[in-house]
Amino acid sequence: MVALDRFMRGQVDRFEPEIREMAAYCLDTTGKRLRPTLVFVSGWQGDGVVSDDLVRAAGVVEMVHLATLVHDDIMDRADLRRNRRTASREFGPDAAVLLGDALFSQALHIAALFPTPEVCRLVAESTRRVCSGEIMQTLRRRDINISLAEYRRMIDLKTAELFRVSCFLGARLSGHAADFAAAADRFGHHLGIAYQIYDDLVDFVGEEKHIGKTLGTDLATGKLTLPLMLLLERVPAAERAGIITALRGGQPMPLAASQQRMKDLGIAQEVVRAIDDELAAATGALAPHRALAPVPLMLQLGEMLRGQVAALQTAAATA
Amino acid sequence: MVALDRFMRGQVDRFEPEIREMAAYCLDTTGKRLRPTLVFVSGWQGDGVVSDDLVRAAGVVEMVHLATLVHDDIMDRADLRRNRRTASREFGPDAAVLLGDALFSQALHIAALFPTPEVCRLVAESTRRVCSGEIMQTLRRRDINISLAEYRRMIDLKTAELFRVSCFLGARLSGHAADFAAAADRFGHHLGIAYQIYDDLVDFVGEEKHIGKTLGTDLATGKLTLPLMLLLERVPAAERAGIITALRGGQPMPLAASQQRMKDLGIAQEVVRAIDDELAAATGALAPHRALAPVPLMLQLGEMLRGQVAALQTAAATA
Numbered sequence: 354m355v356a357l358d359r360f361m362r363g364q365v366d367r368f369e370p371e372i373r374e375m376a377a378y379c380l381d382t383t384g385k386r387l388r389p390t391l392v393f394v395s396g397w398q399g400d401g402v403v404s405d406d407l408v409r410a411a412g413v414v415e416m417v418h419l420a421t422l423v424h425d426d427i428m429d430r431a432d433l434r435r436n437r438r439t440a441s442r443e444f445g446p447d448a449a450v451l452l453g454d455a456l457f458s459q460a461l462h463i464a465a466l467f468p469t470p471e472v473c474r475l476v477a478e479s480t481r482r483v484c485s486g487e488i489m490q491t492l493r494r495r496d497i498n499i500s501l502a503e504y505r506r507m508i509d510l511k512t513a514e515l516f517r518v519s520c521f522l523g524a525r526l527s528g529h530a531a532d533f534a535a536a537a538d539r540f541g542h543h544l545g546i547a548y549q550i551y552d553d554l555v556d557f558v559g560e561e562k563h564i565g566k567t568l569g570t571d572l573a574t575g576k577l578t579l580p581l582m583l584l585l586e587r588v589p590a591a592e593r594a595g596i597i598t599a600l601r602g603g604q605p606m607p608l609a610a611s612q613q614r615m616k617d618l619g620i621a622q623e624v625v626r627a628i629d630d631e632l633a634a635a636t637g638a639l640a641p642h643r644a645l646a647p648v649p650l651m652l653q654l655g656e657m658l659r660g661q662v663a664a665l666q667t668a669a670a671t672a
Numbered sequence: 673m674v675a676l677d678r679f680m681r682g683q684v685d686r687f688e689p690e691i692r693e694m695a696a697y698c699l700d701t702t703g704k705r706l707r708p709t710l711v712f713v714s715g716w717q718g719d720g721v722v723s724d725d726l727v728r729a730a731g732v733v734e735m736v737h738l739a740t741l742v743h744d745d746i747m748d749r750a751d752l753r754r755n756r757r758t759a760s761r762e763f764g765p766d767a768a769v770l771l772g773d774a775l776f777s778q779a780l781h782i783a784a785l786f787p788t789p790e791v792c793r794l795v796a797e798s799t800r801r802v803c804s805g806e807i808m809q810t811l812r813r814r815d816i817n818i819s820l821a822e823y824r825r826m827i828d829l830k831t832a833e834l835f836r837v838s839c840f841l842g843a844r845l846s847g848h849a850a851d852f853a854a855a856a857d858r859f860g861h862h863l864g865i866a867y868q869i870y871d872d873l874v875d876f877v878g879e880e881k882h883i884g885k886t887l888g889t890d891l892a893t894g895k896l897t898l899p900l901m902l903l904l905e906r907v908p909a910a911e912r913a914g915i916i917t918a919l920r921g922g923q924p925m926p927l928a929a930s931q932q933r934m935k936d937l938g939i940a941q942e943v944v945r946a947i948d949d950e951l952a953a954a955t956g957a958l959a960p961h962r963a964l965a966p967v968p969l970m971l972q973l974g975e976m977l978r979g980q981v982a983a984l985q986t987a988a989a990t991a
Contacts, residue, residue: 369804369829424773428766444811447747450769451807454743454776458800461780465792473784473792481777485688488770492763510688 356408357389357415364412367459375452376459379419379440387548388414388519394654395523395537397647406526410472413464414519417480420456421487423449428491429574472522479518486510495575497585497597504579505546512552513545520544524647533645536638540651543635544658547628551662553578554624557612558669569608575600579624580615587618612669621669628662675727676708676734683731686778694771695778698738698759706867707733707838713973714842714856716966725845729791732783733838736799739775740806742768747810748893791841798837805829814894816904816916823898824865831871832864839863843966852964858957859970863977866950870981872897873943876931877988888927894919898943899934906937931988940988947981 361380368376389411396407425431426439427446433439441449457480464473489507493499520541524534556571557580571578585593592614599605615621636655639648680699687695708730715726744750745758746765752758760768776799783792808826812818839860843853875890876899890897904912911933918925934940955974958967 369801371808371825372804375807421773424769427769447810448807450743450746450772451803451810453769454740454773455800455803455807457773457776458780458796458803461777462793462796462800465784465789465796467789470784470786470789470792473789473796474781477777477781477784477792481774481781482688484770484774484777485691488694488767488774489690491766491770506690 354386354389354393356403357386357411360408360412361415364416364459364463367462368455372452372455375440375444375448376455378443379423379452379456380416382419382437383435384415384419386415388418388515390654391516391519391541391544392523394650395520395541395647396527396529397523397650398527399646404527406467407523409463409466410519410522410526413460413472413476414515414522416456416460416463417476417483418515420453420460421483423453423456425487427453428487429570431570472526475518475522479514482510482514483512486512486514490576493577495601495603497577497600499577499582501579501582504577504582508546508549508553509542512549513542516545516548517541520651527647529645529647533642536642537647537651539638540635543631543638544655547631547635547655547658550579550624550628550631551658551665554580554621554628554662555665557581557608557615558621558665560668572605572608572611575603575605579627580620581611583620583623584611584615584618587620588614616669621666625662625666629659632659673705673708673712675722676705676730679727679731680734683735683778683782686781687774691771691774694759694763694767695774697762698742698771698775699735701738701756702754703734703738705734707737707834709973710835710838710860710863711842711845713969714839714860714966715846715848716842716969717846718965723846725786726842728782728785729838729841729845732779732791732795733834733841735775735779735782736795736802737834739772739779740802742772742775744806746772747806748889750889791845794837794841798833801829801833805831805833809895812896814920814922816896816919818896818901820898820901823896823901827865827868827872828861831868832861835864835867836860839970846966848964848966852961855957855961856966856970859954862950862954862957863974866947866954866974866977869898869943869947869950870977870984873899873940873947873981874984876900876927876934877940877984879987891924891927891930894922894924898946899939900930902939902942903930903934903937906939907933935988940985944981944985948978951978 365373365377365380392407392411392414422434423440426434427441427449431439432442440452444452461473461477464476486507490511517538520537521534524537553571556568556578559568572581585596588596596606632655636652639651642648684692684696684699711726711730711733741753742759745753746760746768750758751761759771763771780792780796783795805826809830836857839856840853843856872890875887878887891900904915907915915925951974955971958970961967
């Protein structure tokens with residue numbers, strides 16, 4: 354991660370002088386760096402062994418991710434992310450659109466610095482898929498007819514896609530056999546789905562000071578995620594109609610009220626079961642490769658997410 | 673161009689089914705296709721000889737350009753482009769942000785299909801530079817302290833960059849020697865500057881029905897371009913102060929009034945001189961390569977722009 358820090362700081366100078374400060378603002382985050390972690394862990398070759406290729410690939414996926422966040426925060430009219438003003442708030446939405454574009458371009462430029470075009474090909478395609486997922490989500494705001502399959506397709510594209518490619522690149526660039534790279538790919542896919550469902554749950558039952566971003570954003574922007582979909586499914590018909598009318602009118606029920614109803618109906622537990630299923634599929638994909646160096650660390654990542662989910666569940670139950 | 677049409681139509685299917693219709697809307701334009709023309713002309717190898725590489729490169733630069741238009745029209749709040757609703761107007765600005773991203777990504781994905789990563793490297797870097805130019809322009813709206821050097825830097829980045837890379841790729845991918853590719857690069861740069869100054873002039877003195885886009889957009893959005901910069905320089909101090917106050921307050925002088933004043937002060941003639949200088953530099957770059965097949969066609973492109981400028985000047989003088 355130290356090498357990645359150095360790499361990301363070095364990238365700032367690659368932007369035109371006129372936008373360097375803005376690029377630095379976006380790149381210098383205290384973000385969780387999940388995608389770089391996936392690259393490093395899936396390409397693990399032992400303590401202290403960090404190839405330049407992995408650092409570069411980690412930089413690419415993180416920069417693509419940061420670019421999508423810059424654009425996401427425009428859609429969501431979000432002011433705060435990780436306890437800091439969003440780029441959209443800091444520089445205005447117009448500049449933020451273009452700044453996100455510049456970050457995308459630079460990410461793909463770095464991807465094209467590999468000797469073969471494979472990395473760039475994969476990352477560009479992934480980026481397109483991420484955007485497609487975001488478009489679907491944007492167009493279907495306040496649409497209460499979204500099916501569970503459509504929800505899964507959206508989070509597959511918008512989140513699991515980049516998780517998947519991060520794991521694949523890690524495995525691939527560290528010289529592992531094709532079958533492990535394919536297994537890492539599947540692991541990343543399921544972990545990504547699990548993570549997004551967890552993130553959607555956080556938006557309802559997390560604690561703002563802990564998470565560092567505004568809670569209830571999904572509810573406020575009419576994004577139908579698993580917790581809300583299940584809530585709509587479980588409440589009595591009259592209450593359901595009320596929630597739908599409010600959502601459609603852009604006046605969702607207050608966060609506290611939805612939290613209380615979710616608690617009454619045990620929604621969190623059901624969401625957690627969905628997360629557990631994905632985590633099981635993720636770790637299952639690695640079963641034939643237990644002897645490989647990256648696998649114990651990859652399994653540990655799954656455990657960490659499981660731990661976070663459990664902590665969230667406990668907090669929600671005692672709130 | 674028939675091959676390019678086929679290529680662009682084929683690209684629609686590469687987008688996720690959920691956004692295919694929107695991608696098709698953006699790709700199916702009656703645009704001028706200047707950048708593909710530059711690729712084909714700079715890589716000219718004789719009648720009927722069109723390599724797949726050139727078609728693909730033409731598709732890449734056009735798709736990058738279309739993506740920037742989608743995002744530009746969001747900034748400009750433009751409703752109309754080439755007699756059709758902009759994507760921002762058709763699908764909403766939020767979806768248009770993401771749709772532009774998907775077009776960028778797909779363009780870079782195609783660029784990465786070349787056997788070496790060089791094309792992707794060049795195009796990704798160019799795209800970043802185009803965005804930087806756009807950011808500068810966006811941040812400096814209504815800023816009347818822009819110097820001529822800064823104006824040139826902005827149009828170099830936002831327009832000349834992609835012209836330059838189109839010419840370079842055309843020359844390079846058709847197997848010409850490095851010195852011709854470098855000359856084509858310089859030609860593209862100066863042609864791009866000339867074209868953007870022409871385009872900025874059109875916004876003041878063109879005819880809406882002829883151009884197919886809303887005129888006076890630069891004035892309305894407070895974009896300081898060469899015609900307006902010269903107008904501010906030439907008018908008496910009191911009038912200047914009035915224009916500046918109006919511009920800063922977001923209430924620019926009416927288009928008709930600015931047109932009249934430009935006519936009084938001979939601004940168009942001065943702008944045309946700047947265009948001519950660039951066109952001379954463009955054709956000058958090709959002088960050592962007159963014997964090569966692409967050069968006569970490239971010179972012809974310069975002549976065509978010169979003709980358009982002359983026609984605009986005549987129309988403005990008789991209006």
